[in-house]
Structures are given as C-alpha cells and as structure tokens.
C-alpha cells in the first residue's frame with residue numbers, strides 16, 4: 030500500500046520523505062490556506078517547492094467548478110512539474126474533465142467522493158486515483174471503511190485501473206484497516222504515519238538490550 034501525506038506544510042513533507050516511506054503528497058485548497066498560501070503565483074511556487082522536496086507524485090487541486098475552467102487550471106498545474114496529479118472534484122463537469130485529462134495523458138485524482146456510485150463514475154471517466162473521504166463519513170455516522178471495501182470490490186471485479194486512495198484518514202487504525210481491505214493508497218497527516226512507530230514492548234526491549242550490552246562492555 031502506498032503512503033501519501035495530506036498536507037501543504039513543507040517541513041512535514043520533508044520529514045515524511047526523509048523517513049523513506051513516502052509515495053506521494055496530496056493537498057487541497059483548505060490545506061494551502063492553512064499554510065497562508067494565496068494568489069496564483071504563490072500557489073504555483075508552493076507546488077513547485079513541494080515537487081522539489083519529493084521524488085513522488087503531488088496532487089494539486091483546481092478551484093474552478095466549470096469544465097473550461099478546470100481544463101485551463103488543470104493544464105497550468107500540470108505544467109508546473111511532471112510530478113503533478115490534477116485533483117478534480119466529483120461534480121458533473123468534473124467527470125467530463127477527468128475524461129478529458131485521461132485522453133490527454135494527464136494524471137488525475139478525483140476528490141470529494143462519498144459513494145460507490147461516484148467512485149464508479151470516476152473510474153469510467155479514467156481517473157488515475159479516486160479519493161473517498163473516510164473520516165468525514167465517520168463524522169456523520171456512515172461507515173467510511175465500508176465504502177473503501179465496496180469500491181475496492183467493484184474495481185477488482187471490473188479490473189478498473191483507477192487506484193483507490195483512501196483520504197480523510199484521521200488515525201492509525203484507519204490506515205491499518207485500509208491496508209487489510211486492500212486500498213491502493215492512503216493519504217493522511219504526518220502524525221498518522223509516525224503513529225505506526227510506537228510500541229511499549231519495543232521501547233522496553235530496546236532498553237533491556239542496551240542495558241545488557243552495557244553490563245558486559247564496561248570500560
């Protein structure tokens with residue numbers, strides 16, 4: 030399973046990349062705003078800065094919601110770097126834009142997906158990735174992981190090439206369950222990735238190993 034980091038924070042992206050387990054980066058307009066990035070030139074420069082940190086793909090989201098606008102913005106984003114994947118919302122014109130970019134060989138990530146029907150449309154339109162939002166479904170008492178399972182099953186049944194990118198992953202159990210279910214990718218904050226590290230028996234065991242080594246290696 031691939032690990033993407035869901036942030037526009039350069040320090041966090043670098044930290045995750047330096048760990049050696051990062052396969053990509055996803056951003057969205059809210060994450061860019063959180064970093065205080067505004068204005069076309071600054072947004073593009075920030076995407077370029079992310080691309081320069083990682084040897085991995087970087088999802089950059091369009092703001093337009095009409096077909097022509099999404100095509101114009103998507104082409105501009107794709108020009109920034111070969112690593113850019115154009116992120117398109119799951120709306121009617123978005124489906125058309127996914128189809129267009131697919132025919133042009135530009136990779137896409139279909140975002141704001143909350144149902145199997147939407148995921149089916151994204152795959153049929155040729156999206157490279159589909160992003161179902163697990164946490165936001167859980168927030169309103171729907172089962173986000175069940176949706177991932179459903180989409181993985183449908184895509185396998187029909188051998189769709191679209192990768193299931195579980196998004197809105199809020200904690201380590203989300204990530205582990207996604208791995209069990211067979212999601213192709215998870216995107217999550219840095220703390221979810223580093224949260225996989227800790228175990229009290231690891232700490233206890235290491236402490237013991239070092240103490241035993243020290244006992245027989247006194248100066």
Ligand code: G3P
Nearest residue numbers: 035057164165196197198
């Ligand atoms: O990038 C989209 C998604 O991962 C957002 O997550 O936590 O804001 O629902 P969240």
